Amino acid sequence: MNLFSQDMIWILLGAALVLLLWRRFTASRNKAMSGAMDVIQDDARAASDPVTGNKVDPTHAITAIFEGKTFFFESESSRTVFQQNPAKFAHQHHGHHGSC
Secondary structure, three states: OOHHHHHHHHHHHHHHHHHHHHHHHHHHHHHHHHHHHHHHHHHHHOOEOOOOOOEOOOOOOEEEEEOOEEEEEOOHHHHHHHHHOHHHHHOOOOOOOOOO
């Protein structure tokens, strides 16, 4: 083999390695983004003010984050009540059945 052939083999191997690493990186990033979007969509479907219990439009709601979860509020005063004791509302059981 001449020098040019050996260099081409190394160049092709390097390019293949870069392509493999790029695909792995983008696949894991896309999977992580997909998981984040699932959480956002779950929040949007179940958006209700934890203080008042009223349904809230997540696109226009006031928000607060507690323990990594986003909570939606219909008013600033509702968020203020939540922020005084977030654990009380974040871990609150549903009133329609007592076995949550």
